[in-house]
Amino acid sequence: MNTEKLISEIHKKQSFLCVGLDVDLQKIPAFLLKEEDPIFEFNKAIIEATHPFTVAYKPNLAFYEAHGIKGWQALKKTIHYLNKNHPEMFTIADAKRGDIGNTSQMYAKAFFNDLGFDSITVAPYMGKDSVEPFLAFKEKHTILLALTSNEGAYDFQTKKAGDKALYKKVLEISKQWKNSQNLMYVVGATKAEYFKEIRQIVPDSFLLVPGVGAQGGSLKAVCKYGLTKNIGLLINSSRGIIYASKEKDFAKAAAEEAEKLQLQMKTILNGTNRPA
């Protein structure tokens, strides 16, 4: 999916919400465990209930790999289901991969071509030649970790690297890489005060923002500085939506939580304060 299509979907749905499909068998309704593929059945129900309010879905790979081959089957079925039934959705493989060149190329092929994701999250530590193989794919997006939502972000990311913090260096340097138009960045909502400076470095890039809700970040604070004239934000919520209820009504409860966020987004998109 190209960026124009994503922006047009956001306008159409009045939402820049991404639902994180981080499926934990201990947290989903118990009655689903009787199904042959509980993870996929859960995802299907969540997708069917929430798709009117969201423009993106993001399975975190760890939750699938934790179940080995069965997990991979559930992931494959989920992405195929999305691509077949909801081709307008932007799909994100939250894999946080990154390796030397020829190896990154194998990851890129696996996630973009074989599985059919629109994008993948990638760690920047190994630098340019570990990321460019992902960037080489047309109409696919590489979402580079910049400033993450966890405490550990302060260990290295916010430490001064030369004249500025490492995460700023990651933004600055990666902009110079080949096909950098295919870059997006992960920036945690828990660090809303950083968005102003981030927008000075990457004024137009899409930012994938985890940490709204369960991790404590505020949607309004993020939008105040993060929103651009082409939106430029995908706000992810996982636990707050998909685990809204553990009962028979889990999908309905998820939809209600997703709609709450969508309505807030609609208000922000139509607000007088947003960039023209």
Added chain:
Amino acid sequence: MNTEKLISEIHKKQSFLCVGLDVDLQKIPAFLLKEEDPIFEFNKAIIEATHPFTVAYKPNLAFYEAHGIKGWQALKKTIHYLNKNHPEMFTIADAKRGDIGNTSQMYAKAFFNDLGFDSITVAPYMGKDSVEPFLAFKEKHTILLALTSNEGAYDFQTKKAGDKALYKKVLEISKQWKNSQNLMYVVGATKAEYFKEIRQIVPDSFLLVPGVGAQGGSLKAVCKYGLTKNIGLLINSSRGIIYASKEKDFAKAAAEEAEKLQLQMKTILNGTNRPA
């Protein structure tokens, strides 16, 4: 496997070689492609031929994920084969994972408990709470990326972070994390001149060293500063060993290459220059 056992195996075999099982279907002998599981058949043959000369095996996950479910099956069969038939081998999941706490925990469980690897490579960018869930596993090892063997290492890793290079900060700070006795580090052989300073920060830690051979690093140069009284080095070679021949004799050719390195290691281990 605990570190003492690894060291004792190194002494017994007079080798600190690790064979990288980075299986690319385009590079393995064509006749194997007729097998039901060519990746596993290739690995089995390589393991049977090379095990007298090596103490560790390291499958890089990208090469398995590239084949989806089939790849995961081949990986599972390979690690089970190793644990059953060669339990003395130190096994490394070269996965370069790392995510927020609860997610890292899922990865750790998947690789350590479910698959049964002795160790996993982890990226440091997300800091302490992304790594500590791996460190919590007893007699399992977390191999943190410090200074990698690729060109991109110069993008961020060698950049000054405060008073010293980022990779040195990674070494220094990670030493303070809980259960840091379970840490090892990735340091590329292509940067042999850095080993002296690295040993000042982590005098005793095991270093996993890729980049000998195909990537141009020299074994002697690495050992000069990297070797400790408890060895402290695992030298990885992948392509130089496993793709030594594309013919029927591929396993024999791999064994010959592994033995060449093992003999060099034996000489070094018995040399007069090594630390007492």
